[in-house]
Amino acid sequence: xxxxxxxxxxxxxxxxxxxxxxxxxxxxxxxxxxxxxxxxxxxxxxxxxxxxxxxxxxxxxxxxxxxxxxxxxxxxxxxxxxxxxxxxxxxxxxxxxxxxxxxxxxxxxxxxxxxxxxxxxxxxxxxxxxxxxxxxxxxxxxxxxxxxxxxxxxxxxxxxxxxxxxxxxxxxxxxxxxxxxxxxxxxxxxxxxxxxxxxxxxxxxxxxxxxxxxxxxxxxxxxxxxxxxxxxxxxxxxxxxxxxxxxxxxxxxxxxxxxxxxxxxxxxxxxxxxxxx
Amino acid sequence: xxxxxxxxxxxxxxxxxxxxxxxxxxxxxxxxxxxxxxxxxxxxxxxxxxxxxxxxxxxxxxxxxxxxxxxxxxxxxxxxxxxxxxxxxxxxxxxxxxxxxxxxxxxxxxxxxxxxxxxxxxxxxxxxxxxxxxxxxxxxxxxxxxxxxxxxxxxxxxxxxxxxxxxxxxxxxxxxxxxxxxxxxxxxxxxxxxxxxxxxxxxxxxxxxxxxxxxxxxxxxxxxxxxxxxxxxxxxxxxxxxxxxxxxxxxxxxxxxxxxxxxxxxxxxxxxxxxxxxxxxxxxxxxxxxxxxxxxxxxxxxxxxxxxxxxx
Numbered sequence: 001x002x003x004x005x006x007x008x009x010x011x012x013x014x015x016x017x018x019x020x021x022x023x024x025x026x027x028x029x030x031x032x033x034x035x036x037x038x039x040x041x042x043x044x045x046x047x048x049x050x051x052x053x054x055x056x057x058x059x060x061x062x063x064x065x066x067x068x069x070x071x072x073x074x075x076x077x078x079x080x081x082x083x084x085x086x087x088x089x090x091x092x093x094x095x096x097x098x099x100x101x102x103x104x105x106x107x108x109x110x111x112x113x114x115x116x117x118x119x120x121x122x123x124x125x126x127x128x129x130x131x132x133x134x135x136x137x138x139x140x141x142x143x144x145x146x147x148x149x150x151x152x153x154x155x156x157x158x159x160x161x162x163x164x165x166x167x168x169x170x171x172x173x174x175x176x177x178x179x180x181x182x183x184x185x186x187x188x189x190x191x192x193x194x195x196x197x198x199x200x201x202x203x204x205x206x207x208x209x210x211x212x213x214x215x216x217x218x219x220x221x222x223x224x225x226x227x228x229x230x231x232x233x234x235x236x237x238x239x240x241x242x243x244x245x246x247x248x249x250x251x252x253x254x255x256x257x258x259x260x261x262x263x264x265x266x267x268x269x270x271x272x273x274x275x276x277x
Numbered sequence: 278x279x280x281x282x283x284x285x286x287x288x289x290x291x292x293x294x295x296x297x298x299x300x301x302x303x304x305x306x307x308x309x310x311x312x313x314x315x316x317x318x319x320x321x322x323x324x325x326x327x328x329x330x331x332x333x334x335x336x337x338x339x340x341x342x343x344x345x346x347x348x349x350x351x352x353x354x355x356x357x358x359x360x361x362x363x364x365x366x367x368x369x370x371x372x373x374x375x376x377x378x379x380x381x382x383x384x385x386x387x388x389x390x391x392x393x394x395x396x397x398x399x400x401x402x403x404x405x406x407x408x409x410x411x412x413x414x415x416x417x418x419x420x421x422x423x424x425x426x427x428x429x430x431x432x433x434x435x436x437x438x439x440x441x442x443x444x445x446x447x448x449x450x451x452x453x454x455x456x457x458x459x460x461x462x463x464x465x466x467x468x469x470x471x472x473x474x475x476x477x478x479x480x481x482x483x484x485x486x487x488x489x490x491x492x493x494x495x496x497x498x499x500x501x502x503x504x505x506x507x508x509x510x511x512x513x514x515x516x517x518x519x520x521x522x523x524x525x526x527x528x529x530x531x532x533x534x535x536x537x538x539x540x541x542x543x544x545x546x547x548x549x550x551x552x553x554x555x556x557x558x559x560x561x562x563x564x565x566x567x568x569x570x571x572x573x574x575x576x577x578x579x580x581x582x583x584x585x586x587x588x589x
Contacts, residue, residue: 015433015463017344018357018385025386032383040371111367115426118331118361119384120353277334 030125037133041099052095053144056087060149073211074242080153086208089235091145092167096138096174097199100130104182105191123269134175158241166235173258176265183273202228212244227257278345279306280434280465286339288325299325301489307467312460314480315469321486323469324364327438331361343434357385360432364439368411368419375407378429385430397425400455417448434465477566485573493573500569508564509534509545511556518552
């Protein structure tokens with residue numbers, strides 16, 4: 001062996017180095033990942049959009065049938081009218097979570113996350129694209145639920161601004177939470193556990209199906225500790241102009257949760273938590 | 278400026294039974310335009326080193342740069358210059374071949390590049406599969422798509438981690454013709470492979486890793502010239518005389534014995550004759566890379582090549 005192992009003399013770069021990063025190339029990266037994530041759920045929209053809409057309609061039919069005429073809420077609001085916004089928001093939240101978490105865990109387990117890991121995309125780009133796709137899926141499913149349930153009861157739109165605000169805040173929060181779950185989980189059943197033992201109970205116990213004012217004081221107090229309650233309650237305020245708590249209180253709680261969850265998510269992405277070893 | 282530079286790279290995995298040192302102070306440079314081979318037995322640290330280069334893993338110590346860009350502090354620019362073909366046969370089942378390639382380009386800020394995508398597909402024998410879903414492709418076809426995905430943003434530095442593991446002869450030929458052409462056009466290629474004849478034929482320089490250390494680093498021609506230069510090859514139906522066992526490699530009936538000069542060849546033949554062994558198809562040839570590889574890997578303790586020697 002010759003001691004230096006020197007490379008051949010005269011080796012020259014004939015191929016130009018890659019051009020430097022520009023805002024346009026960064027934007028293209030984010031846009032591509034967002035497009036890919038939206039295309040991913042859209043290609044299986046029967047499962048990712050139609051199925052959750054059907055589930056919501058079944059809830060409406062069953063609970064509406066049993067309780068319409070027996071329960072009125074906020075003084076004069078009929079039960080079906082009350083239930084619809086709750087179901088819409090529940091669908092937004094659950095689907096926003098499902099989108100980012102299932103996409104990430106699938107890519108991790110099948111190994112195709114490597115295609116993304118070798119790109120120049122920053123943790124911000126990952127965050128914006130995955131959460132953006134969660135928002136799109138949440139809004140699409142929520143709009144679908146709205147569209148098929150609106151025929152069952154008169155629609156009030158007291159303050160559309162609140163509706164929009166809580167939809168976006170809730171979907172972004174759940175998209176980021178799904179991203180955290182997807183990073184943390186190593187198998188599909190860990191995601192399922194996250195969904196069934198955390199997301200599901202917290203949404204069901206957040207006042208989707210009832211006003212928490214109908215609960216005994218102890219359970220009312222417990223409900224106030226559940227951030228999902230504020231997402232649903234604030235969203236519902238946009239429809240009826242009345243709610244269990246002030247929409248500003250809901251906004252403050254949801255806003256703080258949003259900051260905490262998004263910061264944690266960005267920190268984990270930046271560290272490459274469980275994806276870069 | 279080197280195309281790739283590894284400087285004192287180490288990687289320690291904290292396992293259940295203590296620490297595992299996967300890479301131990303690895304240093305070497307790959308110059309622009311080189312076709313460089315990284316060889317070593319399973320578990321030597323080849324894939325770990327490539328993972329650190331590609332940003333899939335972080336080093337415990339040391340630095341890695343791609344065309345002068347640090348893979349940690351300037352990861353975006355480093356990765357823009359790098360195309361990595363991963364070892365695992367992975368694919369995204371949601372997309373067609375063309376969609377997968379367009380998406381991969383888009384991550385790098387490259388779009389409207391269907392002409393290049395078509396050229397890649399044609400060169401890799403995938404032209405008629407452009408609109409097929411990834412799930413419909415055979416293993417070999419999926420492997421070709423992995424190569425195309427790594428090249429879609431036209432990186433000047435290409436890394437291939439065992440790209441021909443388990444693929445048929447035809448693909449190996451197609452792939453090597455294409456990669457050799459890219460190398461001629463100035464792309465730097467870093468290759469890991471188990472097929473030593475491929476490395477011998479393609480790589481102008483080779484590093485060998487053993488237990489996380491660089492144990493050989495030289496031009497391929499120098500590696501071949503610097504070791505036992507003569508090999509005696511023959512077939513034998515009887516057990517080999519015990520005094521020859523230490524210096525020979527036996528694969529079924531085929532026996533290969535290293536010899537340093539004509540006198541040694543004579544003595545080996547005499548030993549065989551004395552033991553009443555009749556060698557068939559006897560030939561005397563030059564040692565190939567496999568012989569060099571085995572000789573280096575069989576050395577008792579890996580000697581580390583000091584970093585000072587590889588700096589230039």
